[in-house]
Amino acid sequence: MILAWLQFLVCVVVIGFAGPALTRNGDRIAQLTGMSRGWVGLIMLATATSLPELYTGISAVALADAPNIAIGDALGSCLFNLVMLVVLDALSRDEPVWRRLDQGHILTAGFGVILIGFVGALILVVREGFDFRIGHISLYAPMLLLLYFIAMRAAFHYEQRPRETEPQAAEVPEGVTLRGAIGRYCLAALVVGAAGAWLPFAGLAVAEAMQWKTSFVGTLFVAAATSIPELVVxxxxxxxxxxDMAIGNLLGSNLFAILVIGIDDIAYRGGSLFVDISPAHAVTAFAGSIMAGILIVALLYRPGNRFFGFISWIGLALLTVYLLSSYAIYLHGH
Known part of the structure; x- marks a missing residue:
């Protein structure tokens, strides 16, 4: 048991140290190439901090034969990213964080509702005879990839619209070059990839040692580990x-997680990924859609009242949905 937890914690620590390096160098690349701050959060930071989910998912389906770890990690990361809004809510002491955000995030959150909800529907209907595929590749995998790129294209065109001038990012340290930033970015990505590739094996070891269900371990523990870069950023x-950069990172990471599910489905040699996973993952997907919907309400309504002086009813609702869905996956997963 100690060895299993030690493996898991080593992966967590490695990702926790390499994640900020990814973010720092991704941000420098963005500054040196003239990208906007919103695009940094949605694309550069979201892609960088989501690399653990990508590596973990491919490793889980292609090497560890643990599809529940893969889908649990991706969907669990969506929930973990959204529950981080509770942390932002609590840390924003001077003014509710909802009143400081650009309403343009509604577009990304809306796509999150669509994509995560679509995955939840697939989990339920594919096992009922709607398993269409060519060879081992499900036809739903390219659909998920297409939906992701449609969302990114819409966000790109929205970003091109005239906007209010945003605060200038910090100056790039003297001596930092684009080539050097790219090199450090790639090196940090390799480190995160190595830890992410080992995570499913460590997760399976923890599940076996603790006699927990793999779907629960993937949704809660592996997802939390691979979401550490998002938390730090x-x-x-x-x-x-x-x-705005923080929220863009979280919402962009959720969209990227759905892209990861499509890639995992392609990499899974056993057939359709959605057939061989626990149907309880649909609970996680629908909980993610509900939480993204709550965020849209917050962005439109912009509440200012707080419970106990530090958390709004939006944060309390997000936390409640997260805890209830985690308990449901613990009871009904396998």
Missing amino acids: TITALRLGAA
Whole structure:
């Protein structure tokens, strides 16, 4: 048991150290190429901090034969990213974080509702005879990839519209070149990839040692581990006064997680990934859609009241949905 948890914690620590390096160098690449701050959060940071989910998912389906770990990690990361909004809500002491955010995030959150909800529907209907595929590749995999790129294209065109001038990002340190930033970015990605590739094996060891279900381990523990870069980036961005970058990172990571599910389905040699996973993952998917919907309400309504002086009813609702869905996957997963 100790060895299993030690493996898991080593992966967590490695990702926790390499994640900020990914973010820092991704941000420098963005500054040196003239990208906007919103696009940094949605594309550069979201892609960088989501690499653990990508590597873990491919490793889980192609090497560890653990499809529940793969789908649980991707969907669990969506929930974990959204529950981080509770942390932002609590840390934003001077003004509710919902009142500091650009309403343009509604577009990304809306696509999150669509994509995550679509995955939840697939989990339920594919096992009922709607398993269409060519060879071992499900026809739903390219659909998920297409939906992701449609969302990114829509976000790109929205980003091109005239916007209010945003705060300038910090200056790039003297001596930092684009080539050097790209090199450090790739090196950090390799480190995160190595830890992410080992995570499913460590997760299976923890599940066996603790006699827990793999779907629960994937949704809660592996997802939390692979979401550590998002957590670090989000808190850092908020402290720097870049709340929009923080939210863009979280919502972009959720969209990227759905792209990862499509890639995992292609990499899974046993047939359709959606056939061989626990139907309880649909609970996680629908909970993610509900939480994204709650965020849309917050962005439109912009509530200011707080419970106990530090959390709004939006944050309380997000936390409640997260805890209830985690308990449901613990009871009914396998």
